[in-house]
Amino acid sequence: MLDIPSKYDPSRVEEKWYQYWMKHNLFRSVPDDREPYCIVIPPPNVTGVLHMGHMLNNTIQDVLIRRARMKGKNACWVPGTDHASIATEAKVVQKLASEGFNKSEIGREKFLEHAWEWTHKHGGIILEQLKKLGASCDWERTCFTMDTPRYESVIKVFVDLYNRGYIYRGVRMVNWDPKAKTALSDEEVIYTEVNSKLYHVKYFIENSNDYIVVATTRPETILGDTAVCVHPDDERYQHLKGKRVVVPMVNRLVPVIFDEYVDPTFGTGALKITPAHDLADYELGIKHNLPVIDILNDDGTLNENAVFFVGEDRFVARDLSHKKLEELGLLVKVEDYTNKVGLSERTHVPIEPRLSMQWFLRMKELAQPALDNVLNGNIKLYPSKFVNTYRHWMENVKDWCISRQLWWGHRIPAYYLPDGSYVVAENEQQALELARQKTGNQQLTLADIRQDEDVLDTWFSSWLWPISVFDGIRQPGNPEMKYYYPTNDLVTAPDILFFWVARMIIAGYAFAGDKPFSNVYLTGLIRDKQRRKMSKSLGNSPEPLDLIAKYSADGVRVGLLLCSPAGNDILFDESLTEQGRNFGNKIWNAFRLVNSWSIDDNLEQPAYAKLAVEWFDELLNKTMAEVDEHFDNFRISDALMTLYKLFWDEFSSWYLEIIKPSYQQPIDRQTYEKTLSFFDILLKLLHPFMPFITEELWQLMTPRKEGESIMTQLQPRPRAANTQVIADFEIIKEAITQVRAIRKEKNIGTKDPVRIYVKSVNNTYNPALGVVLAKMTQAEKIELTQTKVPNAFAFMVRAAEFFVETQQKVDVEEERKKILEELAYTRGFLESVMKKLNNDRFVANAPTQVVELERKKRQDAEAKIAALEARLHELQ
RNA sequence: GGGCGAUUAGCUCAGUUGGUUCAGAGCACCUGCCUUACAAGCAGGGGGUCGUAGGUUCGACUCCUACAUCGCCCACCA
Numbered sequence: 007m008l009d010i011p012s013k014y015d016p017s018r019v020e021e022k023w024y025q026y027w028m029k030h031n032l033f034r035s036v037p038d039d040r041e042p043y044c045i046v047i048p049p050p051n052v053t054g055v056l057h058m059g060h061m062l063n064n065t066i067q068d069v070l071i072r073r074a075r076m077k078g079k080n081a082c083w084v085p086g087t088d089h090a091s092i093a094t095e096a097k098v099v100q101k102l103a104s105e106g107f108n109k110s111e112i113g114r115e116k117f118l119e120h121a122w123e124w125t126h127k128h129g130g131i132i133l134e135q136l137k138k139l140g141a142s143c144d145w146e147r148t149c150f151t152m153d154t155p156r157y158e159s160v161i162k163v164f165v166d167l168y169n170r171g172y173i174y175r176g177v178r179m180v181n182w183d184p185k186a187k188t189a190l191s192d193e194e195v196i197y198t199e200v201n202s203k204l205y206h207v208k209y210f211i212e213n214s215n216d217y218i219v220v221a222t223t224r225p226e227t228i229l230g231d232t233a234v235c236v237h238p239d240d241e242r243y244q245h246l247k248g249k250r251v252v253v254p255m256v257n258r259l260v261p262v263i264f265d266e267y268v269d270p271t272f273g274t275g276a277l278k279i280t281p282a283h284d285l286a287d288y289e290l291g292i293k294h295n296l297p298v299i300d301i302l303n304d305d306g307t308l309n310e311n312a313v314f315f316v317g318e319d320r321f322v323a324r325d326l327s328h329k330k331l332e333e334l335g336l337l338v339k340v341e342d343y344t345n346k347v348g349l350s351e352r353t354h355v356p357i358e359p360r361l362s363m364q365w366f367l368r369m370k371e372l373a374q375p376a377l378d379n380v381l382n383g384n385i386k387l388y389p390s391k392f393v394n395t396y397r398h399w400m401e402n403v404k405d406w407c408i409s410r411q412l413w414w415g416h417r418i419p420a421y422y423l424p425d426g427s428y429v430v431a432e433n434e435q436q437a438l439e440l441a442r443q444k445t446g447n448q449q450l451t452l453a454d455i456r457q458d459e460d461v462l463d464t465w466f467s468s469w470l471w472p473i474s475v476f477d478g479i480r481q482p483g484n485p486e487m488k489y490y491y492p493t494n495d496l497v498t499a500p501d502i503l504f505f506w507v508a509r510m511i512i513a514g515y516a517f518a519g520d521k522p523f524s525n526v527y528l529t530g531l532i533r534d535k536q537r538r539k540m541s542k543s544l545g546n547s548p549e550p551l552d553l554i555a556k557y558s559a560d561g562v563r564v565g566l567l568l569c570s571p572a573g574n575d576i577l578f579d580e581s582l583t584e585q586g587r588n589f590g591n592k593i594w595n596a597f598r599l600v601n602s603w604s605i606d607d608n609l610e611q612p613a614y615a616k617l618a619v620e621w622f623d624e625l626l627n628k629t630m631a632e633v634d635e636h637f638d639n640f641r642i643s644d645a646l647m648t649l650y651k652l653f654w655d656e657f658s659s660w661y662l663e664i665i666k667p668s669y670q671q672p673i674d675r676q677t678y679e680k681t682l683s684f685f686d687i688l689l690k691l692l693h694p695f696m697p698f699i700t701e702e703l704w705q706l707m708t709p710r711k712e713g714e715s716i717m718t719q720l721q722p723r724p725r726a727a728n729t730q731v732i733a734d735f736e737i738i739k740e741a742i743t744q745v746r747a748i749r750k751e752k753n754i755g756t757k758d759p760v761r762i763y764v765k766s767v768n769n770t771y772n773p774a775l776g777v778v779l780a781k782m783t784q785a786e787k788i789e790l791t792q793t794k795v796p797n798a799f800a801f802m803v804r805a806a807e808f809f810v811e812t813q814q815k816v817d818v819e820e821e822r823k824k825i826l827e828e829l830a831y832t833r834g835f836l837e838s839v840m841k842k843l844n845n846d847r848f849v850a851n852a853p854t855q856v857v858e859l860e861r862k863k864r865q866d867a868e869a870k871i872a873a874l875e876a877r878l879h880e881l882q
Numbered sequence: 883g884g885g886c887g888a889u890u891a892g893c894u895c896a897g898u899u900g901g902u903u904c905a906g907a908g909c910a911c912c913u914g915c916c917u918u919a920c921a922a923g924c925a926g927g928g929g930g931u932c933g934u935a936g937g938u939u940c941g942a943c944u945c946c947u948a949c950a951u952c953g954c955c956c957a958c959c960a
Binding site: 010012013014179197204220221222223224267268269272273276277278284285286287288289345359391392394395398399402500503504535568569574575576577579581582584585587588589590591592594595596597598599600601602639641643644647650651658659662666669670743746747749750751756831832834835838839841842845846847848849850851852853855856857859860862863 | 886887893908913919926954960
């Protein structure tokens with residue numbers, strides 16, 4: 007017998023076993039003849055730190071991986087990090103700024119050196135943090151989206167898509183982030199309602215004292231106006247056909263144009279047109295052949311084209327315009343107004359629609375198989391409600407702006423020739439060859455070609471992730487690809503469904519000829535109890551490692567999983583992790599109990615223990631099947647809760663209490679070994695959720711060989727359970743509860759003697775189980791009876807009637823009252839059953855087993871009523 | 883503005899092709915217990931006319947319609 011403290015101390019245990027698993031290479035996966043099970047991690051930002059979202063996400067992945075491993079599959083969890091170009095670049099810029107440098111001063115090469123240094127310094131911190139959580143990744147496979155194989159894969163794909171005609175370059179209105187000074191994709195823009203002003207401004211008509219009033223939220227862009235537009239049918243403005251108006255402040259003459267785009271009911275029905283700074287205006291400008299006056303620099307300040315406020319920030323210019331218009335007497339009024347403004351996802355500044363030369367990827371055709379294979383169920387989304395969202399997006403997919411005006415990332419492999427044309431190639435040498443072919447000039451040297459300054463959108467590397475981690479782009483059909491691809495499950499948050507999930511599916515079909523994964527499990531977002539998003543500024547996000555230190559990794563894992571049905575937001579509360587920790591302690595103490603018993607080989611197995619073993623064996627099988635079913639449907643919370651109740655309620659509160667020998671008495675070998683084997687199975691079932699404590703106890707249970715681990719043991723497979731055994735036992739449990747309630751209610755101590763008599767109708771009560779009833783109720787005797795039992799407290803479980811005879815006098819009136827209540831209830835029940843059975847349409851239309859069930863209910867109810875009536879009679 | 887989803891106990895959620903008096907679970911709550919595995923515990927208990935109003939059906943938490951409230955996604959209304 008081991009000496010074990012009554013409180014579980016996880017701190018040393020967790021560190022110890024993680025080291026052990028690593029030392030014995032137990033997370034390693036290489037192709038073999040087993041069935042593979044593979045998850046590729048959503049790569050966290052290389053310089054990021056672990057937050058609660060990662061914790062949830064990776065706990066779920068680890069549960070799936072560990073379970074698959076214990077189901078005999080070759081489980082492979084591929085870890086890695088993402089270079090996160092804009093986020094990382096922003097951090098490096100910030101760091102340099104704090105040292106007094108700025109990006110453009112030090113130049114591209116030097117900047118990248120700093121960025122790599124930063125990456126090497128901070129990269130991998132987050133992976134170390136994942137280890138604290140217990141993540142069983144195959145760390146030898148760790149990838150980075152900018153390491154050589156991944157870099158070459160990205161470039162190869164770009165060149166390939168270009169050669170196939172999917173990539174083009176063009177001037178477009180893009181979402182411009184003036185802080186990061188880069189274009190953003192539509193998905194990186196978050197529209198937010200803001201309180202702003204609507205300025206009503208006079209535009210005088212040329213050579214006239216008449217004017218037209220235009221409403222705008224951005225008066226500073228007046229400086230770039232090239233027209234005023236009204237609806238062609240608008241009665242108010244018919245006289246303006248062919249007229250010109252004077253742009254305020256700059257006094258430029260611009261035409262009045264007519265277009266149905268304008269909503270005559272909004273504002274004054276007149277719209278100012280600034281083609282350079284609004285997408286709709288830009289399109290109208292093209293349609294009506296308007297000039298484009300770009301008044302903004304790339305950092306959001308005004309340039310010379312603006313004439314006024316040159317060098318001022320756009321928001322300063324807005325105020326200055328306001329004042330100027332007022333001075334000029336051109337401002338009619340200013341209204342409060344709520345509108346939606348697009349903010350950069352990364353820098354949170356308002357984006358600026360901006361004309362610029364960018365690279366685009368044609369999406370429509372590429373997206374088709376990705377749409378089809380989700381709609382036909384070849385790829386499943388959990389929860390399935392996301393299929394609709396996915397379809398909506400994919401059916402309306404727009405071309406993807408893939409260039410970013412950043413330095414940290416994959417530099418676009420386009421090379422410009424002296425004549426301004428360009429070639430696309432995987433490297434400089436190839437580019438030079440192509441350039442020579444194209445120009446026919448063999449004298450061209452590397453100095454004559456210049457690579458595009460921009461880098462690719464981060465997601466342009468992430469979308470290849472499930473393929474590139476197996477090097478399937480550079481070496482299609484390599485053995486690893488053949489074995490692991492398509493992978494099985496992807497676990498991620500729904501906010502990157504389009505950024506990432508959809509694009510991975512597209513890439514899968516485009517570059518690997520198959521889906522990247524079969525199932526997508528979308529977790530919820532973690533919020534606090536008040537449903538607020540977790541954020542640093544609110545200070546409502548707990549530090550994950552602190553939580554682990556306080557509640558153990560197992561506790562945190564359980565806490566997160568207990569409250570996270572798929573797709574629902576998680577309202578995180580520290581008390582959940584407390585519940586997880588308590589569960590660990592419960593398991594610990596159950597082990598302590600079993601460990602404390604001494605075994606007597608001469609002892610025969612008591613009848614109650616034999617019955618309990620038989621019952622729990624069946625229950626275990628039934629529950630294992632339920633857990634499997636939950637997993638098949640990605641109901642991880644339910645799977646855990648099922649095991650939680652199995653361990654806590656059924657195993658600890660019932661099974662152990664039944665077989666438990668009296669204080670300091672030995673236990674028989676048969677029961678002891680059966681109990682240990684149950685414990686062994688329970689630990690294996692719980693291991694995916696609580697890897698550390700289960701390993702610790704499994705190792706304590708019996709001496710193990712060096713290198714042996716619970717994580718590589720097979721979970722037993724469920725067999726069909728004998729449900730009769732379980733049902734019989736449920737009746738005994740219910741009876742025990744009732745007797746305890748009587749003891750409590752009547753203040754009958756556990757030492758006070760009671761005798762129990764049972765009248766069983768329709769074999770409801772299995773008399774063999776009387777020994778269990780006796781042990782758990784401390785009853786002197788249990789006896790079957792057919793006659794009346796005077797002076798006893800009575801209750802019924804189904805059609806079995808139990809009489810508890812004690813030394814206390816029974817209050818006849820009280821008993822009568824109870825019986826009358828139960829009679830009324832049962833009669834009501836019978837009535838509802840009879841209503842159905844007497845209904846010909848019910849008997850004719852309902853399925854036969856439903857009708858049969860009703861007949862059985864009627865039988866039981868009638869038996870019960872008869873018993874109650876008899877009892878009532880006896881009391882008189 | 884368009885689309886999707888939700889509304890069940892104080893809280894977070896289950897409720898599986900309409901059929902056990904089926905209204906459930908966990909937590910929280912109430913009562914009694916430091917009973918020699920565990921007070922991070924044990925035993926017992928209370929709690930909801932399933933958002934509202936109609937409809938279909940022998941039968942509705944479950945299907946249909948409208949309304950209310952909330953959430954998410956998409957969209958160039960200045």
